Amino acid sequence: MDTTGITALFSPCRTWRYRLTLPFSGRTGGMITVFLKNPSSASETAADKTVRTASEYVWRRFPQAGGVHILNLYALRGTDSREVGAVLRQRGESYVIGSQNDATIRETLGASSAVIVAWGGHAGIAPASYDRRVARCLEILDEGGLALWRNGRKGSAKYPFHACYWAYDDHLTPVQVL
Template identity: 80%
Template sequence: MRIGRTVQHTSAVDTTQITALFSPCRTWRYRLTLPFSGRRGDMVAIFLKNPSSASEMAADKTVRTASEYVWRHFPQAGGLHILNLYALRGTDSKEVGGTLRQQGEVYVIGPENDAAIRETLSASPTVIIAWGGHAGIPPVPYDRRVEHCLGILDESKSAIWRNVRKGSEKYPFHACYWAYDDRLTPVQMP
Protein backbone atom coordinates (compact mmCIF):
# COMPACT_ATOMS: atom_id res chain seq x y z
CA MET A 1 0.00 0.00 0.00
CA ARG A 2 1.13 3.48 -0.79
CA ILE A 3 1.24 5.80 2.21
CA GLY A 4 1.07 9.45 1.20
CA ARG A 5 2.69 12.55 2.54
CA THR A 6 2.38 13.81 6.05
CA VAL A 7 1.88 17.27 7.54
CA GLN A 8 2.40 18.64 11.03
CA HIS A 9 -0.32 18.13 13.58
CA THR A 10 -2.32 21.27 14.25
CA SER A 11 -0.90 23.46 17.02
CA ALA A 12 -3.94 22.70 19.21
CA VAL A 13 -2.78 19.08 19.60
CA ASP A 14 -0.42 18.15 22.42
CA THR A 15 2.01 16.18 20.26
CA THR A 16 3.80 14.74 23.30
CA GLN A 17 0.61 12.89 24.30
CA ILE A 18 -0.56 11.47 20.95
CA THR A 19 -1.15 7.72 21.00
CA ALA A 20 -1.91 5.32 18.20
CA LEU A 21 -3.16 1.77 18.27
CA PHE A 22 -1.53 -0.07 15.38
CA SER A 23 -1.19 -3.75 14.63
CA PRO A 24 2.38 -4.91 15.45
CA CYS A 25 3.23 -4.86 11.72
CA ARG A 26 1.65 -1.35 11.33
CA THR A 27 -0.49 -2.61 8.46
CA TRP A 28 -3.67 -1.63 10.34
CA ARG A 29 -4.29 1.48 12.42
CA TYR A 30 -7.23 1.01 14.75
CA ARG A 31 -7.25 4.32 16.60
CA LEU A 32 -5.34 7.58 16.68
CA THR A 33 -5.80 9.70 19.81
CA LEU A 34 -4.98 13.40 19.69
CA PRO A 35 -5.30 15.21 23.04
CA PHE A 36 -5.55 19.00 22.96
CA SER A 37 -3.07 21.19 24.79
CA GLY A 38 -4.52 22.59 28.00
CA ARG A 39 -7.90 20.86 27.77
CA ARG A 40 -9.16 18.03 29.98
CA GLY A 41 -12.73 17.40 28.72
CA ASP A 42 -14.29 14.35 27.09
CA MET A 43 -12.85 13.13 23.82
CA VAL A 44 -14.78 13.47 20.56
CA ALA A 45 -14.57 10.51 18.17
CA ILE A 46 -14.45 11.04 14.41
CA PHE A 47 -15.31 8.03 12.25
CA LEU A 48 -13.60 8.06 8.83
CA LYS A 49 -13.15 5.60 5.94
CA ASN A 50 -9.58 4.30 6.17
CA PRO A 51 -6.34 5.53 7.75
CA SER A 52 -3.59 6.99 5.62
CA SER A 53 -0.24 8.32 6.77
CA ALA A 54 -1.18 9.90 10.13
CA SER A 55 0.61 8.47 13.14
CA GLU A 56 2.02 9.50 16.51
CA MET A 57 4.59 11.65 14.71
CA ALA A 58 2.67 13.39 11.91
CA ALA A 59 -0.81 14.10 10.56
CA ASP A 60 -2.30 13.79 7.11
CA LYS A 61 -4.66 16.35 5.58
CA THR A 62 -7.83 14.70 6.89
CA VAL A 63 -6.58 14.29 10.46
CA ARG A 64 -5.32 17.86 10.52
CA THR A 65 -8.66 19.22 9.22
CA ALA A 66 -10.67 17.08 11.66
CA SER A 67 -8.58 18.05 14.68
CA GLU A 68 -8.71 21.75 13.83
CA TYR A 69 -12.48 21.50 13.33
CA VAL A 70 -13.05 19.82 16.70
CA TRP A 71 -10.74 22.32 18.43
CA ARG A 72 -12.77 25.23 17.04
CA HIS A 73 -16.30 23.83 17.45
CA PHE A 74 -16.08 21.75 20.63
CA PRO A 75 -14.42 24.03 23.21
CA GLN A 76 -15.21 21.51 25.97
CA ALA A 77 -13.41 18.64 24.15
CA GLY A 78 -10.17 17.32 25.54
CA GLY A 79 -9.17 16.01 22.12
CA LEU A 80 -10.27 13.51 19.55
CA HIS A 81 -10.09 9.85 18.64
CA ILE A 82 -9.86 8.93 14.96
CA LEU A 83 -11.61 5.68 13.99
CA ASN A 84 -12.13 4.11 10.57
CA LEU A 85 -14.52 1.74 8.82
CA TYR A 86 -11.44 -0.05 7.48
CA ALA A 87 -8.23 -0.20 9.50
CA LEU A 88 -5.98 -1.05 6.53
CA ARG A 89 -3.62 1.87 5.94
CA GLY A 90 -3.58 3.27 2.45
CA THR A 91 -3.72 6.80 1.11
CA ASP A 92 -5.83 5.98 -1.93
CA SER A 93 -9.14 4.26 -1.23
CA LYS A 94 -8.84 2.63 -4.68
CA GLU A 95 -5.87 0.68 -3.32
CA VAL A 96 -7.93 -0.31 -0.28
CA GLY A 97 -10.70 -1.43 -2.67
CA GLY A 98 -8.21 -3.42 -4.73
CA THR A 99 -6.89 -5.12 -1.62
CA LEU A 100 -10.46 -5.88 -0.56
CA ARG A 101 -11.05 -7.61 -3.92
CA GLN A 102 -7.82 -9.62 -3.59
CA GLN A 103 -7.72 -10.45 0.13
CA GLY A 104 -11.31 -10.02 1.29
CA GLU A 105 -13.32 -7.80 3.59
CA VAL A 106 -11.95 -9.24 6.82
CA TYR A 107 -8.41 -8.30 5.81
CA VAL A 108 -9.15 -4.63 5.04
CA ILE A 109 -11.41 -4.21 8.07
CA GLY A 110 -8.58 -5.42 10.30
CA PRO A 111 -8.63 -8.17 12.92
CA GLU A 112 -9.02 -5.84 15.93
CA ASN A 113 -10.96 -2.96 14.38
CA ASP A 114 -14.46 -3.63 15.71
CA ALA A 115 -13.11 -4.17 19.24
CA ALA A 116 -11.18 -0.88 19.08
CA ILE A 117 -14.26 0.93 17.73
CA ARG A 118 -16.49 -0.38 20.54
CA GLU A 119 -13.90 0.40 23.21
CA THR A 120 -13.39 3.94 21.91
CA LEU A 121 -17.09 4.68 21.54
CA SER A 122 -17.75 3.53 25.10
CA ALA A 123 -15.58 6.45 26.26
CA SER A 124 -16.72 9.02 23.67
CA PRO A 125 -20.03 10.77 24.37
CA THR A 126 -19.84 12.55 21.00
CA VAL A 127 -19.12 10.97 17.61
CA ILE A 128 -18.88 12.67 14.23
CA ILE A 129 -19.36 10.36 11.25
CA ALA A 130 -17.37 11.47 8.22
CA TRP A 131 -16.47 8.45 6.07
CA GLY A 132 -17.91 9.67 2.78
CA GLY A 133 -19.11 7.54 -0.10
CA HIS A 134 -17.70 4.28 -1.41
CA ALA A 135 -15.33 5.89 -3.96
CA GLY A 136 -12.63 3.34 -4.69
CA ILE A 137 -14.25 0.54 -2.67
CA PRO A 138 -16.83 -1.86 -4.17
CA PRO A 139 -20.32 -0.57 -3.24
CA VAL A 140 -21.83 -3.82 -1.92
CA PRO A 141 -19.14 -4.60 0.70
CA TYR A 142 -18.88 -0.89 1.51
CA ASP A 143 -22.60 -0.64 2.23
CA ARG A 144 -22.40 -3.81 4.31
CA ARG A 145 -19.57 -2.29 6.37
CA VAL A 146 -21.39 1.03 6.78
CA GLU A 147 -24.52 -0.77 8.03
CA HIS A 148 -22.43 -2.82 10.46
CA CYS A 149 -20.73 0.29 11.85
CA LEU A 150 -24.02 2.17 12.10
CA GLY A 151 -25.20 -0.75 14.25
CA ILE A 152 -22.13 -0.39 16.49
CA LEU A 153 -22.82 3.34 16.74
CA ASP A 154 -26.43 2.68 17.68
CA GLU A 155 -25.30 0.33 20.46
CA SER A 156 -22.92 3.00 21.80
CA LYS A 157 -25.62 5.51 22.81
CA SER A 158 -23.19 8.34 21.90
CA ALA A 159 -24.53 11.55 20.38
CA ILE A 160 -23.84 11.19 16.64
CA TRP A 161 -23.29 14.12 14.29
CA ARG A 162 -22.45 14.68 10.62
CA ASN A 163 -21.57 17.64 8.43
CA VAL A 164 -24.70 19.41 7.20
CA ARG A 165 -23.16 20.86 4.01
CA LYS A 166 -23.12 17.64 2.01
CA GLY A 167 -23.67 13.90 2.25
CA SER A 168 -26.23 11.83 4.13
CA GLU A 169 -26.47 9.72 7.25
CA LYS A 170 -25.31 6.68 5.27
CA TYR A 171 -22.59 8.56 3.37
CA PRO A 172 -21.61 11.50 5.59
CA PHE A 173 -19.43 14.19 4.00
CA HIS A 174 -15.77 13.13 4.31
CA ALA A 175 -13.78 15.24 6.78
CA CYS A 176 -10.97 15.78 4.27
CA TYR A 177 -13.22 18.28 2.47
CA TRP A 178 -14.68 20.17 5.42
CA ALA A 179 -14.46 23.91 5.80
CA TYR A 180 -13.85 25.25 9.29
CA ASP A 181 -17.18 27.10 9.26
CA ASP A 182 -19.23 24.01 8.29
CA ARG A 183 -22.04 23.12 10.68
CA LEU A 184 -23.00 19.73 12.08
CA THR A 185 -26.44 18.17 12.38
CA PRO A 186 -27.54 15.33 14.68
CA VAL A 187 -27.92 11.89 13.14
CA GLN A 188 -31.13 10.04 13.92
CA MET A 189 -30.39 6.34 14.21
CA PRO A 190 -33.13 4.07 12.78
Protein backbone atom coordinates in the same frame (compact mmCIF):
# COMPACT_ATOMS: atom_id res chain seq x y z
CA MET B 1 -2.48 19.98 20.30
CA ASP B 2 -0.48 18.10 22.89
CA THR B 3 1.92 16.42 20.46
CA THR B 4 3.65 14.51 23.27
CA GLY B 5 0.36 12.79 24.13
CA ILE B 6 -0.61 11.61 20.64
CA THR B 7 -1.05 7.84 20.53
CA ALA B 8 -1.88 5.35 17.81
CA LEU B 9 -3.04 1.77 18.07
CA PHE B 10 -1.49 -0.21 15.21
CA SER B 11 -1.19 -3.88 14.46
CA PRO B 12 2.36 -5.09 15.29
CA CYS B 13 3.28 -4.91 11.58
CA ARG B 14 1.70 -1.41 11.27
CA THR B 15 -0.44 -2.56 8.32
CA TRP B 16 -3.64 -1.71 10.20
CA ARG B 17 -4.25 1.40 12.28
CA TYR B 18 -7.16 0.91 14.64
CA ARG B 19 -7.20 4.24 16.46
CA LEU B 20 -5.39 7.56 16.53
CA THR B 21 -5.80 9.77 19.61
CA LEU B 22 -4.92 13.46 19.60
CA PRO B 23 -5.29 15.22 22.98
CA PHE B 24 -5.69 18.99 23.16
CA SER B 25 -3.30 20.97 25.35
CA GLY B 26 -4.91 22.49 28.42
CA ARG B 27 -8.32 20.86 27.91
CA THR B 28 -9.74 18.17 30.12
CA GLY B 29 -13.22 17.62 28.64
CA GLY B 30 -14.55 14.53 26.93
CA MET B 31 -13.08 13.14 23.75
CA ILE B 32 -14.85 13.57 20.41
CA THR B 33 -14.55 10.67 17.98
CA VAL B 34 -14.35 11.33 14.25
CA PHE B 35 -15.27 8.21 12.27
CA LEU B 36 -13.64 8.07 8.82
CA LYS B 37 -13.25 5.58 5.96
CA ASN B 38 -9.66 4.27 6.12
CA PRO B 39 -6.40 5.42 7.70
CA SER B 40 -3.62 6.70 5.51
CA SER B 41 -0.19 7.88 6.58
CA ALA B 42 -1.14 9.57 9.86
CA SER B 43 0.55 8.11 12.91
CA GLU B 44 1.67 9.09 16.39
CA THR B 45 4.44 11.19 14.80
CA ALA B 46 2.84 12.61 11.61
CA ALA B 47 -0.59 13.91 10.61
CA ASP B 48 -2.21 13.94 7.19
CA LYS B 49 -4.63 16.50 5.72
CA THR B 50 -7.76 14.71 6.96
CA VAL B 51 -6.50 14.33 10.53
CA ARG B 52 -5.36 17.96 10.60
CA THR B 53 -8.72 19.20 9.26
CA ALA B 54 -10.80 17.01 11.60
CA SER B 55 -8.80 17.84 14.72
CA GLU B 56 -8.76 21.58 13.96
CA TYR B 57 -12.51 21.49 13.32
CA VAL B 58 -13.17 19.81 16.67
CA TRP B 59 -10.77 22.22 18.42
CA ARG B 60 -12.69 25.20 17.05
CA ARG B 61 -16.25 23.86 17.33
CA PHE B 62 -16.05 21.98 20.65
CA PRO B 63 -14.17 24.23 23.10
CA GLN B 64 -14.90 21.78 25.93
CA ALA B 65 -13.39 18.77 24.10
CA GLY B 66 -10.27 17.21 25.54
CA GLY B 67 -9.19 15.88 22.16
CA VAL B 68 -10.06 13.69 19.21
CA HIS B 69 -10.15 9.96 18.60
CA ILE B 70 -9.92 8.95 14.93
CA LEU B 71 -11.59 5.68 13.93
CA ASN B 72 -12.18 4.14 10.52
CA LEU B 73 -14.59 1.76 8.81
CA TYR B 74 -11.55 -0.12 7.52
CA ALA B 75 -8.31 -0.33 9.50
CA LEU B 76 -6.08 -1.19 6.53
CA ARG B 77 -3.82 1.77 5.82
CA GLY B 78 -3.92 3.20 2.32
CA THR B 79 -3.35 6.73 1.07
CA ASP B 80 -6.29 6.35 -1.31
CA SER B 81 -9.45 4.32 -0.75
CA ARG B 82 -8.89 2.74 -4.19
CA GLU B 83 -5.90 0.96 -2.65
CA VAL B 84 -8.15 -0.40 0.08
CA GLY B 85 -10.72 -1.42 -2.57
CA ALA B 86 -8.09 -3.30 -4.56
CA VAL B 87 -6.90 -5.20 -1.48
CA LEU B 88 -10.52 -5.91 -0.53
CA ARG B 89 -11.05 -7.56 -3.93
CA GLN B 90 -7.87 -9.62 -3.49
CA ARG B 91 -7.97 -10.51 0.21
CA GLY B 92 -11.60 -10.04 1.32
CA GLU B 93 -13.57 -7.84 3.69
CA SER B 94 -12.20 -9.19 6.97
CA TYR B 95 -8.64 -8.43 5.86
CA VAL B 96 -9.26 -4.74 5.14
CA ILE B 97 -11.52 -4.29 8.18
CA GLY B 98 -8.80 -5.64 10.47
CA SER B 99 -9.12 -8.25 13.18
CA GLN B 100 -9.24 -5.74 16.07
CA ASN B 101 -11.26 -2.97 14.45
CA ASP B 102 -14.76 -3.63 15.78
CA ALA B 103 -13.46 -4.24 19.31
CA THR B 104 -11.40 -1.04 19.15
CA ILE B 105 -14.41 0.90 17.89
CA ARG B 106 -16.50 -0.30 20.84
CA GLU B 107 -13.72 0.45 23.32
CA THR B 108 -13.17 3.94 21.89
CA LEU B 109 -16.87 4.76 21.93
CA GLY B 110 -16.85 3.90 25.62
CA ALA B 111 -14.24 6.62 26.12
CA SER B 112 -15.98 9.23 23.95
CA SER B 113 -18.59 11.89 24.62
CA ALA B 114 -19.85 12.22 21.02
CA VAL B 115 -19.15 10.95 17.49
CA ILE B 116 -18.93 12.74 14.16
CA VAL B 117 -19.43 10.35 11.24
CA ALA B 118 -17.37 11.45 8.26
CA TRP B 119 -16.55 8.44 6.11
CA GLY B 120 -17.76 9.81 2.78
CA GLY B 121 -18.87 7.74 -0.18
CA HIS B 122 -17.63 4.37 -1.37
CA ALA B 123 -15.10 5.80 -3.89
CA GLY B 124 -12.76 2.98 -4.83
CA ILE B 125 -14.55 0.34 -2.76
CA ALA B 126 -17.25 -1.96 -4.13
CA PRO B 127 -20.59 -0.33 -3.17
CA ALA B 128 -22.21 -3.53 -1.84
CA SER B 129 -19.24 -4.29 0.41
CA TYR B 130 -19.03 -0.67 1.54
CA ASP B 131 -22.73 -0.56 2.37
CA ARG B 132 -22.40 -3.74 4.46
CA ARG B 133 -19.54 -2.18 6.41
CA VAL B 134 -21.38 1.11 6.92
CA ALA B 135 -24.45 -0.80 8.17
CA ARG B 136 -22.31 -2.81 10.59
CA CYS B 137 -20.61 0.30 11.96
CA LEU B 138 -23.96 2.06 12.33
CA GLU B 139 -25.12 -0.92 14.43
CA ILE B 140 -22.05 -0.56 16.64
CA LEU B 141 -22.63 3.18 16.92
CA ASP B 142 -26.26 2.57 17.88
CA GLU B 143 -25.13 0.18 20.64
CA GLY B 144 -22.87 2.95 22.01
CA GLY B 145 -25.78 5.32 22.57
CA LEU B 146 -23.68 8.46 22.02
CA ALA B 147 -24.73 11.66 20.30
CA LEU B 148 -23.98 11.25 16.58
CA TRP B 149 -23.29 14.15 14.24
CA ARG B 150 -22.39 14.66 10.59
CA ASN B 151 -21.33 17.65 8.54
CA GLY B 152 -24.48 19.34 7.27
CA ARG B 153 -22.99 20.93 4.15
CA LYS B 154 -22.83 17.89 1.88
CA GLY B 155 -23.21 14.14 1.88
CA SER B 156 -26.10 12.03 3.08
CA ALA B 157 -27.11 10.07 6.17
CA LYS B 158 -25.58 6.96 4.59
CA TYR B 159 -22.49 8.69 3.18
CA PRO B 160 -21.66 11.65 5.44
CA PHE B 161 -19.37 14.33 4.03
CA HIS B 162 -15.72 13.25 4.36
CA ALA B 163 -13.71 15.26 6.89
CA CYS B 164 -10.93 15.94 4.40
CA TYR B 165 -13.21 18.48 2.70
CA TRP B 166 -14.72 20.23 5.71
CA ALA B 167 -14.59 23.99 6.15
CA TYR B 168 -14.13 25.28 9.68
CA ASP B 169 -17.44 27.16 9.54
CA ASP B 170 -19.44 24.06 8.47
CA HIS B 171 -22.25 23.10 10.82
CA LEU B 172 -23.01 19.68 12.20
CA THR B 173 -26.44 18.05 12.11
CA PRO B 174 -27.64 15.17 14.30
CA VAL B 175 -27.68 11.66 12.87
CA GLN B 176 -30.44 9.21 13.75
CA VAL B 177 -29.41 5.56 13.47
CA LEU B 178 -32.30 3.44 12.27
